[in-house]
Amino acid sequence: MGEIFIMKAGKSIPSSNISGYNPGNYFACYGANGLRGYVDKANRQTDNVLIGRQGALCGNVCFANGPYYATDHAVVIENSSLFNNRFLFHLLTNANLNQYKTAGAQPGLSVEILRKIVIPVPPLELQEKIVAILDRFETLVNDLTQGLPAEIAAVKEQYEYYRNKLLTFK
Numbered sequence: 001m002g003e004i005f006i007m008k009a010g011k012s013i014p015s016s017n018i019s020g021y022n023p024g025n026y027f028a029c030y031g032a033n034g035l036r037g038y039v040d041k042a043n044r045q046t047d048n049v050l051i052g053r054q055g056a057l058c059g060n061v062c063f064a065n066g067p068y069y070a071t072d073h074a075v076v077i078e079n080s081s082l083f084n085n086r087f088l089f090h091l092l093t094n095a096n097l098n099q100y101k102t103a104g105a106q107p108g109l110s111v112e113i114l115r116k117i118v119i120p121v122p123p124l125e126l127q128e129k130i131v132a133i134l135d136r137f138e139t140l141v142n143d144l145t146q147g148l149p150a151e152i153a154a155v156k157e158q159y160e161y162y163r164n165k166l167l168t169f170k
Helices: 085-094 111-115 124-142 147-166
Strands: 006-009 027-031 034-039 048-052 061-064 074-078
Touching (some): 061 085
């Protein structure tokens, strides 16, 4: 990965500056385990893949839509022209990066370790096809506004069909 990407830890921010909710024009703040809360300034402007680098869940991968704030507990992967950002997210999520953590009371995952990890580089066209499929599945599984309502509507339609069939008498 070190030959393909620039990887940098985010910047430290006092926890008192992080709100648990978004009171308005705040930006998402990402740390080692994903979304930590919201802050009034962003330190990154573009969409990036982030890897948690500290704690029991180090190696956690998330996708941050810019602008946002990345703390020093997250490694920001600056994309290269060889990768679709969403493909990289799915690839690294599947890579079980937690296996590379250091042992100890506070497990960690350093940028140096991440640089040594070898990943496949399929053609961009194939990456985009894979992303289209995986993003669709991710939406159905994780997005309550799309996946679950669609499932509820389908079950409701099925229920109404059978109700009408079972309750129609001659």
